[in-house]
Amino acid sequence: MATPLQTAPDRTTAPGFIAATPRIAGIRAELLATPYSICLERPRLLAAFRRSPEGRRAARTEHPLVRRALALSHVFSHRRPRIYDNELIIGNMTSKRIAANYYIEGGSINILEDLFRLNRRAVPLKMGRTEIAELLTTGVGNLFRSVGARALLRPGRFSYFLDFFRAKRHFVTEEAGIGHQVGNYRMVVHQGLRSVYDEAAKRLEEGRLGDGSALDADQRAFFRSVMITIEGIRQMAENLAIEAEGLAGRPDLPEWRMVELLESAAACRHVPYQPAxxxxxxxxxxxxxxxxxxxxxxxxxxxxxxxxxxxxxxxxxxxxxxxxxxxxxxxxxxxxxxxxxxxxxxxxxxxxxxxxxxxxxxxxxxxxxxxxxxxxxxxxxxxxxxxxxxxxxxxxxxxxxxxxxxxxxxxxxxxxxxxxxxxxxxxxxxxxxxxxxxxxxxxxxxxxxxxxxxxxxxxxxxRTYNSSDAALFNLPLCLELALNQGRRFRGRARIEGSRRCGADTPPASAMTSFDDVLEAFRAQVRHGVDDMVKVITWLEEVYRWHRTTPVNSILTEGCLQKGRDVTWGGGLYDYTSVQAAGLADAGDSLHALKRVVFDEKRLSLEELVGILKDNYRGHEDLRVELAAKLGRYGNGDQEADRMTQLAADAFADAVRAHRNTRGGQYVPGFYSMTCHVGFGKVTGALPDGRLAGKRLSNGLAPVDGADKLGPTAVLRSAASLESRKWMNCHALNMKFDRKTVQGPTGRRALVHLFxxxxxxxxxxxxxxxxxxxxxxxxxxxxxxxxxxxxxxxxxxxxxxxxxxxxxxxxxxxxxxxxx
Amino acid sequence: MGSPEPLIFSLQHFCVHDGPGIRSLVFFKGCPLRCVWCQNVESWKAEAEIGFKAHLCIACGRCVERCPERAIASPGRRDANRCRLCFTCVEACPSGAMTRVGVRRTPEEIVAELRPEFPLLRDSGGGVTFTGGEPALFPEFATDVARLLRSEGIPVALETGGLFNPERLNPLTAELQLILFDIKVFDGEQHRLLCGSENMVIKENLRSLVQATRLGQGPPVWPRLPLVPGMTDGPANIRSWAGLLRDVGTPFVTVVPYHHMGTVKRAWLGLPAGPDLRVPGDGEMAAAAGLFASEGIRAYHPGEEDFPAEATTGRASASG
Known part of the structure; x- marks a missing residue:
């Protein structure tokens, strides 16, 4: 309904930018005032499809690719269309104004941990009583449908399943989903999905790929999945068009809004199937x-x-x-x-x-x-x-x-x-x-x-299937493991005993040079990466049979040519992208260790390891000296920056040694979401003066407080690192005081700086x-x-x-x- | 005061309020003024000092143990009469709580440390600004550094409090692209009270520097007034300065709002706390600017000045 429109709040007007219209300000205010929630429409529709005669038949007779497309298509075409007041672009994301979708195939089940305090969390999720009950049954009922459960609730893999709850060395996010895509929207806008639909139909009719080779059963199933999926999307657009026309017919609606709704209806009848x-x-x-x-x-x-x-x-x-x-x-x-x-x-x-x-x-x-x-x-x-x-x-x-x-x-x-x-x-x-x-x-x-x-x-x-953000890796922990024969300094005895969680590297007493330490560190990184890749490999198998992604495949060049879903290796470029947290902590720790143990010989490696195991107890002076008085990454100090490069290379080389099961290269990056906080909690004391449990450095940024010379030196250090291998990029986060960058002077300064x-x-x-x-x-x-x-x-x-x-x-x- | 070789107590980069473009700042130690609101009190003495940052101290006692003069009774309690400034305690201190203020460096060393910033300084139309302290107390040394910088195409500005011997300044002015000239309290008696000296010389130096500019014998001069509530922001003070600026021929001024980022430094050096001062609000800044404007003087915020072109473009050596 057309509500009285509010004027834009001050924050939306800035010199040099054209201010928001009352319509935009109004929708924005409404969204900011809307509580978050969880949408259960998708699992509901999936369950309905499974129980339907069509769904039961598909489960018995259809190829997994087709079964999946039918299920998704059912969701697309049966979800209720919702059009909000004054929208110019229509199409609701979930059944609520702002909500998270519940993905039964992925990690959504983690929310059950908060089941009894959803409305009282730091970020509340507004759910009614019956909805909470439905959330519980949805979660429990689909427990074994998730990719993680299918891949890991098996003999010999159970401890990897538990790792989702006690992430230390890595956090495999691919269990939750792959997502992460920049689809071929050039095709969507300029050719429409019809181009893909027609191509798939042609391949099925000819029984051959574009290169003339005959289709196998999997490829036939793939092309069918593409057509079924596009039909579902068309129906979703059609349903929106009908809803828009229905709204446009309401007598209390002003003329201008009626025109807009009819225009939206016409658009949804045309796109995304036809070119815009x-x-x-x-x-x-x-x-x-x-x-x-x-x-x-x-x-x-x-x-x-x-x-x-x-x-x-x-x-x-x-x-x-x-x-x-x-x-x-x-x-x-x-x-x-x-x-x-x-x-x-x-x-x-x-x-x-x-x-x-x-x-x-x-x-x-x-x-x-x-x-x-x-x-x-x-x-x-x-x-x-x-x-x-x-x-x-x-x-x-x-x-x-x-x-x-x-x-x-x-x-x-x-x-x-x-x-x-x-x-x-x-x-x-x-x-x-x-x-x-x-x-x-x-x-x-x-x-x-x-x-x-x-x-x-x-x-x-x-053109790319990155499966990016597949996993996060705790890089500094590898140094801890390297200094302690593959064991954490203070593993929680109850859960893991003195279990070795890393590679069997030599004891500190046997490492007589910095190169020995570096080699042990690299061995631990390789071992950790191998382990992480193992889990991802199991997940990839499950994806291929239970969680294929026809929409993503429609949007990725290569799939139609090869007749393969992206999860089957259809993408023109295929990668698995993983990233490390705590790079600067790892680099600074190598630097500090080299200086005090091997260059200055102030203490033996065993002594240092003893101090670290004891979390610097009784050695606070050494700890602050290591943190405050040695050169550190982020100050344009070439020696410190070189150590950070060594740490980065250890990870990059270990990662790039792997290929995924689709034939794609593993590629490394350096960003940490907020994993540097979570990983930090399980990482022991480090030679750079960081105490056990404290957060690690973030992405490519220096350790908090280690940069003393300001932003130009931070950027110099960052730019000095060789980034050619970092196909998964990095995040370099800088925080500027508002005063520093305000006005035209601040603006020009930042432009020059960057x-x-x-x-x-x-x-x-x-x-x-x-x-x-x-x-x-x-x-x-x-x-x-x-x-x-x-x-x-x-x-x-x-x-x-x-x-x-x-x-x-x-x-x-x-x-x-x-x- | 003013040995030929000054101590440097800091280099700072990515500064945007002390001349055009992005600038690196070189802080000279030693100042003839003692302004009560000073936020760089470590610049006062020309000699090296030991500061104590209590918040960093972990009370490990290394300083007490290592001091050869037994001048430190407990961390933070150093007997200045016994201390011979050997800085053993500073070296021993693990946390940086004991810190040395002021290091002797050659012009080459200073330039080497600034060099990584050069591309940014050049591209942004910025340069290096000498500040302090009072760099004009060390004109020979400053000239050497400025010459090295200019030979690499880096413009140099001087920020001065104005109390220096004008006869010794000459070779330096030829190397400068800009002089930022701080004006504070107009009334001589008040100036003596608040800044620790007479201000006749300062006014004279301002006049003669501007005169030199006009004759093509010196770089542009740009006055700056720190706006300290209750000290420099009185209408009479502003009007008087406006009159002088008009008279001298610099109808513009930068009004620099007082800040108290450096208040803690007094404690580091064991100095008594300064007066309790407020940071001026936007209204007070606007009022000061308005008052200047009513006197025909255009007032600017720091970093927003329209500096003359020769301040940014590495002016050719002045005729002198």
């Missing part, structure tokens, strides 16, 4: 496919890619014909941005320690170059930036590609958005990113068409602009400080959604630039 004809239809097509993708696997990191490139022709044609004004284009785009706020991930408070902030990072990538390396930043890049400036919400994510020819106006505009305090956009250096993608096997042209998946992960858009960083070969940087006082106040009194967005790791979150210790970290981090 207008800018609005382009966005509507992308949104509908995005919803389908969300309903398929899980919600993490599903990204839109380079919308300023894909939609540019439609935008220009609409502007030229007078059908669209710049202001209206911004309004439609801002409305699209607000739609992304309808979803959130489902984490129990325990899991939230590792992935705090309720972010899923639905990302736009703006700017950059074409396949020949020429700049393609355009007016739509600016329109999309402005649209996000009108909403400043926790979703979507906005990423900006930077290269030598990035125009100043766009860079300055991007930093101006950054100054507004939502930590967006983050910046990516084309030179380093393209180099890493080429190193991972992409053609130069495809590498240059990269877009960011979710937080920082990278793909050639529409240009300089990228000219040194920097890969990625992201910034929190805030003052500690504001955050302390927000921590004390969350209710009076809604909507503060901070960047936690690669993604953004509302400050109030964070765990208290993560809030403390944000407050504590050095405020750069203050003298």
């Amino acid at each position: 004809r207008t800018y609005l239809e382009g966005l509507q097509a992308v949104w509908l496919v995005h919803v389908a993708l969300n309903l398929e696997d899980f919600e993490q990191g599903l990204s839109f890619g380079r919308m300023d490139q894909i939609l540019l022709d439609l935008y220009r044609a609409d502007i030229a014909s007078g059908r669209l004004s710049v202001e209206r284009a911004m309004e439609v785009t801002a409305g699209f941005c607000l739609k992304t706020c309808e979803t959130m991930p489902l984490y129990s408070e325990r899991v939230d320690q590792f992935f705090s902030g309720n972010g899923v990072a639905q990302a736009f990538t703006l700017g950059g170059t074409d396949g020949r390396g020429s700049d393609v930043t355009n007016e739509l890049s600016g329109v999309i930036l402005n649209a996000y400036a009108q909403v400043l919400t926790r979703e979507p994510a906005v990423h900006v590609r930077v290269h030598r020819a990035t125009p100043d106006w766009f860079f300055e505009k991007s930093v101006e958005l950054l100054q507004m305090g939502t930590s967006r956009p983050s910046f990516f250096g084309d030179e380093a990113v393209v180099r890493a993608l080429e190193h991972a096997g992409m053609s130069t042209e495809h590498a240059r068409d990269y877009a960011v998946i979710g937080c920082v992960e990278m793909a050639s858009q529409g 240009r300089n960083y990228f000219s040194q070969g920097g890969m990625q940087v992201q910034v929190n602009v805030l003052d500690a006082e504001t955050l302390r106040a927000a921590k004390r009194d969350p209710a009076s400080h809604p909507g503060i967005v901070v960047r936690v790791a690669g993604y953004c979150a509302y400050f109030n959604d964070l765990q208290p210790d993560v809030q403390d970290e944000i407050i504590d981090r050095t405020a750069h630039g203050l003298s």
